[in-house]
Amino acid sequence: MAFTYIFGPVMSGRLGLSLGLDLLREKICSMDCAYCEVGPTSALTLERRAWVPARDILDELAQWAAQGRDTEYVTLGGSGEPTLNTEFGEVIRGVREILPGKPVAVLTNSTLLHVPDVRRDLCLADVVLPSLDTLVPQEMRRLNRCIPGLGPETIVRGLLDFRKEFSGAVFLEILLARGFNDSEENLRLLSEFIPRLDPDRVDVVTLTRPGTLDSARAVDAPTLARWRAALGAHERRNLRAEARERDLPDQEAREALRSSLARRPQTVLQLAGGLGLGPERVRRLLDALVAEDELDAREVEDGLFYSLRRSGR
Ligand code: SF4
Incomplete structure (x- = not known):
């Protein structure tokens, strides 16, 4: 049967076999990243609301579970920023009832972590995977194309507050795009910031798929290796x-x-x-x-x- 909000399971480099839940259905995001594989953002917003009702997602998940299929993780993500959905906490609680014992992960672009309600609900997850590509304001404007008014300062504050409140695992991801955020200044700022955040794991990756802008290209292998070594990044699980x-x-x-x-x-x-x-x-x-x-x-x-x-x- 075809599902509307459920996709996969897909092999995730960081989690293994992961069943995705799409909390937005449309490309609704607080960023419009040059490398985004979903396509251009149709609603660039920080407005939080029940973009998709939790009940609809959980009804589908119950049908999926009734098929007797398995997954290693359930991951909240989808076509945009999942924490823009005000009911994402309810979705996490529902997953625990439908698939008891299955760990829940949340992908986030980190732009709403300064909001106390978002941090409170994210604390219900087992693993949170925030992304942070650059701490250089002009690079963030060019690469992540955030909603105006949002910059590294707010994101850093939210990440550090969240880290203090969350007892689960934090897997930080940095995506490098050639000529966008592979500067020495960014490497220095991230090297200083990562020990303060103290994530459980750091992944430094580059584009492997077509992005929204053709100008967003992968960095070369030596650059990736140098950044990984400098930032103490984990080698990615070998997808097989x-x-x-x-x-x-x-x-x-x-x-x-x-x-x-x-x-x-x-x-x-x-x-x-x-x-x-x-x-x-x-x-x-x-x-x-x-x-x-x-x-x-x-x-x-x-x-x-x-x-x-x-x-x-
Ligand atoms: S934050 Fe994620 S979903 Fe949003 S535009 Fe960037 S890559 Fe796409």
Whole structure:
């Protein structure tokens, strides 16, 4: 069956097999990052409201759980910034009832951590994965294209306050884009800030998929290695497709592929590992979807990425 708010499970470099919950459905975000794989932000906002009701998401999750499928994590994220949804705390509580014992992770761009209600509800999670690409104000304006008025100072304050209040794990992610935030000044500022935040893990990554702006490109391997060493970054888990062939009819497998690709472009191996389908079968279904003009296939530095064809792009 096709779901509206649930996607995956997909293989996440930091969490393993992760079932995603989309708390927004549209590209609603407080940033409009040049590298964003979801596409341009349609609503650039800091307005918090029940963009999608928690009840609708949890009803779907209960249906998913009734299928007897498994995941290592449930991750709140989706098409924008999940903490903009005022009901994200209710979603976390509901996940614990539907999937007892399953750890809950939340992806966040860190822009709302200065809001006490957001920090209170984020403390319900097991793992929080904040991103912070740069502490240089002009780099943040160019790369993350935040809502006006928001800058590194507010974000740093929110992150440090949250760290004091949260007893779970914090996995910080820094994404480097060549010529945007790979400056020595940023490296120095982050080197000073990270020990103050004291995250459980730091990941320094670069683009592996097409972003919103063509000018956003990956940094080269030596630069990535140097930043990782300087910031004490964790080596990313090696993604490996698990060829566990699920007994899924072709039509449902196609729907699962479309639904997963609606959230982010992926390779054959990423899709196969996340959805538990054999890579050869995934390749065959993707080829058919490309031939039917449902998908685009684009070669980038890390391989051939498939994405859902969007009208007007
Ligand atoms: S990368 Fe994340 S923070 Fe940036 S625009 Fe996309 S959803 Fe928003």
